[in-house]
Amino acid sequence: MDKIRVLFLNQSSGEDTFAQVIENILSNLKSLDTLTLSETVSIKEAKEKLVDNDVLIMWLDRDNSDAWHQLDDFMEESEKLYYLGFIVIFGFQRENLLENATEAMLRTIYPFVCPIDFDVLHASIKAIDSKMKYKKSLVNFKKDLLEADSLNSIVNKALEQLKHHPLVGYQEASISLVDRKNKPNKRYFLKIDPSSLHGDRSLQKNIQDDKLIAKVDQDTVVILESIYADKSRQQFIDWGWEYDKPSTQHIKSWIGLAAKYQGDTVAIITLHHQIAGQYKKSNQKLVSFLREFGEIFANAVEDFFIKRNQSVVKEIINKIADDLNIAVCSSVRYKNFAEMI
CATH class of the missing domain: 3.40.50.2300 (Response regulator)
Known part of the structure; x- marks a missing residue:
């Protein structure tokens, strides 16, 4: 250090x-x-x-x-x-x-x-x-995302920041995109780290069908501090944690983060750790960091799609302009040819 x-x-x-x-x-x-x-x-x-x-x-x-x-x-x-x-x-x-x-x-x-x-x-x-x-670190992260040239680059930079940040760190993570424009809302995996991670949350027809993810969507930050602590077990079951799933039994501490843009969830980020108590809900600095991180990430994702859509519209306009130009030139040539006859 x-x-x-x-x-x-x-x-x-x-x-x-x-x-x-x-x-x-x-x-x-x-x-x-x-x-x-x-x-x-x-x-x-x-x-x-x-x-x-x-x-x-x-x-x-x-x-x-x-x-x-x-x-x-x-x-x-x-x-x-x-x-x-x-x-x-x-x-x-x-x-x-x-x-x-x-x-x-x-x-x-x-x-x-x-x-x-x-x-x-x-x-x-x-x-x-x-x-x-x-x-x-947050300002530098925001700057890095603004310089990213693809959605994949944005996701990779986000995971890199979370993995090595002293407040956070993780052993497993996932980032999924939430489709808010079509009902019911679906979420799709953008990235799993490591790639060998096998989860049961790869796709939900509706995020509200997943009780735990629905809570994350509502609360923005959800921290399961010590998943196997007796005093917390019933509360986590009520929240939607599934203890009988083989894919989750090695996870001892968990974070769910809803990255929000103007109040709407753009992406769901989950972080897993095999050490109980790695993430503490009483750590206000961690909670504040996650909220700000999520906002920066969501803004970067939205900005990417806005720029991409603008690029597509510009390309269409240019294509239409080219077609019109060709049509006008053809018309002029036809007129000149007709006059020659």
Whole structure:
């Protein structure tokens, strides 16, 4: 795993009440093998270094209590710094501290006040870094799909993202397309990974005939955390999980995702794992990621079909234009020939 790159910007005169705290924080950060630390006391130098870091920690004393605005405004103006986490430590105590902290939080900055609990600070650094990487992965995924030149490419890129994303991962997966324009709605497999996967859900005349898939269609994200846990067994049966199917008995944890475009399900994605508890429904970051992922995937699929249909229409128009041109030319030639006679 890549180390978290942290930049510590010290805006302290060295005479504030919590001066020793700064030394303790720096000492503790340097002792962590999960991150690399660089330091500066210059806002100008910090701006130059931001692009090479993942998290900025800025220490402010009483005289520099508003200096964080300079960095925040600078980061807002740079697209390259959109994924940089920002922590502000207010190394002072006074009446407007609450006002400063509130304003920082409203601007998605993480404020700390002294005394500092280093374990909480460390946990925040990791959480912020994870959140920023998660946001960046979705943006990159969207960009990749926009560059895809075929439906197969879109599907393969989607599975690649799900398989290797730290929040998700899978051992088996399927993506099926839902036909919403004809009733009853049918779903057709686009891709199974691995290709040797044998499922009973390859085609449903109507997705509502499959109780579990109908629930996915309705709820968008359905997670079966530990399929063989006694406390969950009856609930999963009620949802439509079929314990007596040989093709599902090795699955211990399962995700069903409805990729939706403007509220309508475009595709159904299922992810399977043989480790119980691999997917946790209490993991809100996972659920949020899946919802955003599904929306991006659905938009890419719809965009593909729109472009394909436009291409077909354009080809038909060009063909009609060519035919008309040929007809006009023939008419002119016939007229000229007639006049010659």
